[in-house]
Amino acid sequence: MSRKNLLINGKKGDKAILLGNEAIARGAIEAGIGYASMYPGTPASEIIIALDKNKQYIENFYSEFSLNEHVSLHGAIGASWSGVRALCAMKNVGLNVASEPAHFLAYTGVKAGLVIAIGSDPGAPSSSNEQDDRWYSFHTGMPIMEPADIQEAKDFTRDAFGISEKFSFGIILNAPARLCHNAGTIHFDDPKDRAGIEGNFIKDPDNYLNLFNLVVKNHNKYIKRGNLLKEFLSNSPFNFAITWPPQSSGKGMGRERTGFISAGVIYSHLIESLNILEEKDNKILKLGFTYPISEELIGDFVKDLDRVVIVEEGEGFLEFQIKKIAYEIGFKGKIHGKDIFKMAGELTLDDVITGLSEFLCKSTPEYFDISVRKSAEVEEALPQRSGTFCIGCPHRATIYSVLKAIGFSHTDGKERDNVVIAGDIGCYTLSLLPPYNAMDFLTCMNAGLGIGQAISRFDKKKKVIALVGDSTFFHSGIPVLLNAVQNNADVLYIILDNSWTAMTGHQRTPSTPKCVDGTSLQGSVNIKELVKSLGVTNVKSLDPNSVKRFSSHVKSMLKEKGLKVLIAKRECILQEERRKKILKAESPEKAEAVSLYEIQKERCVKCNECFLELACPAISLKNEKTPGGENLEYYYIDPASCVKCGVCYEICPNSAIRKVEYNLKPVHPGTEGEYERV
Amino acid sequence: MKGFNIAIVGLGGQGIITMGTVLKNAALDSDLKDVSGSERRGGAQREGYVETFVKYIFYEKESELRDPRKNIHSPMIQSGGADVLISLEPLETLRGAHYINKNSTVIFNKIPHIPISVRMGQACYPDISDIRSRLKNICGRVFEYDFDGLSLSNFNSLMQRNIIALGVLFSKTDIPIDKPIIEGILSKGKGGKENLEAFHLGLEVS
Ligand code: SF4
Ligand code: SF4
Numbered sequence: 001m002s003r004k005n006l007l008i009n010g011k012k013g014d015k016a017i018l019l020g021n022e023a024i025a026r027g028a029i030e031a032g033i034g035y036a037s038m039y040p041g042t043p044a045s046e047i048i049i050a051l052d053k054n055k056q057y058i059e060n061f062y063s064e065f066s067l068n069e070h071v072s073l074h075g076a077i078g079a080s081w082s083g084v085r086a087l088c089a090m091k092n093v094g095l096n097v098a099s100e101p102a103h104f105l106a107y108t109g110v111k112a113g114l115v116i117a118i119g120s121d122p123g124a125p126s127s128s129n130e131q132d133d134r135w136y137s138f139h140t141g142m143p144i145m146e147p148a149d150i151q152e153a154k155d156f157t158r159d160a161f162g163i164s165e166k167f168s169f170g171i172i173l174n175a176p177a178r179l180c181h182n183a184g185t186i187h188f189d190d191p192k193d194r195a196g197i198e199g200n201f202i203k204d205p206d207n208y209l210n211l212f213n214l215v216v217k218n219h220n221k222y223i224k225r226g227n228l229l230k231e232f233l234s235n236s237p238f239n240f241a242i243t244w245p246p247q248s249s250g251k252g253m254g255r256e257r258t259g260f261i262s263a264g265v266i267y268s269h270l271i272e273s274l275n276i277l278e279e280k281d282n283k284i285l286k287l288g289f290t291y292p293i294s295e296e297l298i299g300d301f302v303k304d305l306d307r308v309v310i311v312e313e314g315e316g317f318l319e320f321q322i323k324k325i326a327y328e329i330g331f332k333g334k335i336h337g338k339d340i341f342k343m344a345g346e347l348t349l350d351d352v353i354t355g356l357s358e359f360l361c362k363s364t365p366e367y368f369d370i371s372v373r374k375s376a377e378v379e380e381a382l383p384q385r386s387g388t389f390c391i392g393c394p395h396r397a398t399i400y401s402v403l404k405a406i407g408f409s410h411t412d413g414k415e416r417d418n419v420v421i422a423g424d425i426g427c428y429t430l431s432l433l434p435p436y437n438a439m440d441f442l443t444c445m446n447a448g449l450g451i452g453q454a455i456s457r458f459d460k461k462k463k464v465i466a467l468v469g470d471s472t473f474f475h476s477g478i479p480v481l482l483n484a485v486q487n488n489a490d491v492l493y494i495i496l497d498n499s500w501t502a503m504t505g506h507q508r509t510p511s512t513p514k515c516v517d518g519t520s521l522q523g524s525v526n527i528k529e530l531v532k533s534l535g536v537t538n539v540k541s542l543d544p545n546s547v548k549r550f551s552s553h554v555k556s557m558l559k560e561k562g563l564k565v566l567i568a569k570r571e572c573i574l575q576e577e578r579r580k581k582i583l584k585a586e587s588p589e590k591a592e593a594v595s596l597y598e599i600q601k602e603r604c605v606k607c608n609e610c611f612l613e614l615a616c617p618a619i620s621l622k623n624e625k626t627p628g629g630e631n632l633e634y635y636y637i638d639p640a641s642c643v644k645c646g647v648c649y650e651i652c653p654n655s656a657i658r659k660v661e662y663n664l665k666p667v668h669p670g671t672e673g674e675y676e677r678v
Numbered sequence: 679m680k681g682f683n684i685a686i687v688g689l690g691g692q693g694i695i696t697m698g699t700v701l702k703n704a705a706l707d708s709d710l711k712d713v714s715g716s717e718r719r720g721g722a723q724r725e726g727y728v729e730t731f732v733k734y735i736f737y738e739k740e741s742e743l744r745d746p747r748k749n750i751h752s753p754m755i756q757s758g759g760a761d762v763l764i765s766l767e768p769l770e771t772l773r774g775a776h777y778i779n780k781n782s783t784v785i786f787n788k789i790p791h792i793p794i795s796v797r798m799g800q801a802c803y804p805d806i807s808d809i810r811s812r813l814k815n816i817c818g819r820v821f822e823y824d825f826d827g828l829s830l831s832n833f834n835s836l837m838q839r840n841i842i843a844l845g846v847l848f849s850k851t852d853i854p855i856d857k858p859i860i861e862g863i864l865s866k867g868k869g870g871k872e873n874l875e876a877f878h879l880g881l882e883v884s
Contacts, residue, residue, distance in 0.1 A: 371758030375776030383801030387726030
């Protein structure tokens with residue numbers, strides 16, 4: 001049985017290697033969910049991808065990639081109120097967008113279990129914020145579960161639905177990227193029978209009408225439910241203590257009796273660190289629920305301790321709660337946490353080892369010290385490596401054209417001081433990195449036009465260009481654009497429409513015209529018509545790969561006053577390439593002409609236009625010894641990586657790049673790859 | 679309880695994540711074998727640094743499996759904690775070098791991929807000989823190959839370079855996984871035949 005089907009059909013006794021995100025999806029299947037949704041966002045995307053791509057194999061099941069997190073959570077609530085268990089996933093900052101429904105949910109409560117799986121992103125490798133969503137629970141009232149490994153990711157998700165129903169709360173399942181993208185062994189349990197999953201909205205005005213005096217009534221109800229949950233958590237399998245090792249009460253060697261409290265992935269760092277440091281004489285409390293925390297549980301754990309160390313990531317969410325509880329019940333010992341472990345950035349295994357070793361005065365192993373020291377020497381000298389657009393990505397052409405239109409050039413040292421480029425979230429965000437440096441600010445979804453239109457109002461000396469992707473535009477950009485129309489902003493708004501939510505694995509957007517296999521999608525929205533209907537009169541839609549044309553339109557539109565919208569319309573190259581492969585496999589006889597781009601050494605003057613300004617990664621630098629023994633450096637297009645978009649060919653000012661066409665007949669029949677030149 | 683840790687590093691699009699997945703699936707045959715290891719996927723497809731960890735855990739007895747002080751494992755590898763470092767890009771080998779210790783084995787691809795900072799003239803790409811000697815300064819067992827060339831000349835594409843590297847992993851280290859298990863995993867699905875060929879090529883290159 002393939003892995004994919006095991007995720008859906010696996011039974012008790014089966015095991016598999018799954019990603020943390022897939023384990024969450026599997027847990028939801030075992031709990032018998034009938035609804036799953038998300039607005040895609042790294043690191044959480046695979047949770048819903050795993051379910052959505054298999055949806056035809058799951059009986060009585062609905063899933064969607066919603067337009068944004070707000071809509072997505074509303075959808076999950078509607079499913080729950082109809083008696084269908086619902087999973088809603090999002091990345092950390094997604095909860096900001098969904099925070100309105102998140103805030104009424106405790107008041108109204110749920111009907112069928114509802115779980116919000118949040119992928120947090122400490123260190124922010126894929127986010128514009130390190131936000132720790134757990135703090136939301138102080139005002140949304142939502143309980144939080146934190147699985148420590150893949151097995152728990154599945155088991156906690158499965159169990160969360162029942163707890164959600166029992167106490168009528170939406171439950172947050174918090175999973176940092178390290179867990180979302182951890183892959184390991186998982187043991188399955190039997191899934192709930194799916195035959196009975198059916199919606200039935202039972203009217204419940206006492207709970208669902210949440211206004212006026214009913215609000216206060218509902219507020220009291222949820223405080224009561226929260227207390228019941230706390231009681232349940234004072235003695236549940238989700239929180240457990242590891243007591244003193246045999247023959248010890250922690251008093252050995254006359255040192256202070258020490259206890260650790262931790263949760264989630266950091267708990268797994270803690271256990272591993274204690275093993276590495278060979279530190280055994282301690283107690284450990286592992287929290288599966290990190291909100292609410294039972295007073296009784298903490299009281300019980302700390303009573304025979306002199307000091308407590310809270311090991312957690314972020315700004316001290318557990319420490320805040322535990323200190324309050326412990327000091328209120330009269331704990332006399334010391335409580336440590338953020339005085340040992342950093343608040344910002346990912347808390348790594350190394351951080352936990354080092355922090356504990358210093359605190360406990362235990363030396364780290366010799367190999368660890370040597371490695372830390374030697375690698376510091378090595379890493380100092382390493383050139384930085386930043387990500388960039390894929391080879392042949394149309395965003396590269398768009399950004400290049402914009403930069404050329406406003407006169408920017410690295411090679412000639414020309415800046416772009418009189419233009420502000422407002423950035424936004426998506427693949428095109430990569431343009432803020434070198435060599436483009438094409439964003440002056442980058443904050444949250446649709447901040448580009450939002451902040452940009454105000455800048456255009458106050459700084460009359462600069463032109464403002466705001467960038468946005470198709471998916472981000474649909475997420476929450478339409479009101480921002482309408483605001484710009486209504487208040488006549490002076491901005492060039494460039495919508496980079498590549499037909500997909502590409503960065504998170506190519507989910508479709510409302511304007512996706514055709515599937516990857518080529519079938520056209522009915523009713524897809526035409527962005528140009530949509531923008532016109534919003535009242536924008538100055539709209540153009542162009543293919544950015546025709547860089548010269550695109551660039552000259554950017555230039556002329558920038559001269560015009562008022563709001564201008566330019567749609568850079570070209571499909572994501574990865575999808576285009578995939579489609580080509582699928583179609584080729586379906587009808588091999590219809591192979592298209594094969595061409596190749598090459599740089600002619602003798603003509604290239606190394607002006608850097610293709611190598612540094614456009615910076616297509618398929619163009620690289622090569623070294624060769626000439627017959628005279630000299631070192632010859634030249635630019636070269638790697639045929640194995642070039643996807644033949646032709647952009648470099650168009651921009652080379654010296655006609656040094658040529659297009660070579662190949663015959664379709666292989667030189668030796670039966671072999672691929674070697675073709676006869678035309 | 680014994681462990682065997684492998685750190686795999688390289689660039690987005692080189693098939694780093696796949697290597698990790700193949701190796702992890704090899705741990706499914708025994709209940710006393712466990713595997714963990716997170717992936718850094720941020721730069722996938724986009725030239726960025728990618729790393730994945732494979733941590734094999736071997737329990738000696740059932741009781742260890744149930745001991746809460748032993749039965750959970752961090753998804754990360756600590757500094758100096760890798761038995762093997764495999765890298766598909768020379769410079770990134772150095773970036774991953776903090777995972778190795780004096781007893782580790784390093785297997786790396788010597789074909790460079792020049793980062794933007796070097797294109798822009800802001801930094802220099804180190805010489806392969808310099809990379810080699812820096813690695814040898816940490817551990818004795820350093821092996822380098824032209825995985826790009828091996829893949830291109832044998833399979834006409836770069837797609838197999840990661841699987842060839844897996845073959846080398848089995849010939850140059852004492853990875854505690856039986857070869858036939860990996861062969862079984864590689865031969866499944868489409869491309870199975872080529873994958874097996876690539877793996878065997880890796881086993882045989884010296
Ligand atoms: S045609 Fe030129 S710009 Fe396009 S992928 Fe090939 S090398 Fe890069
Ligand atoms: S190929 Fe053309 S654009 Fe590229 S560096 Fe040479 S002359 Fe300049």
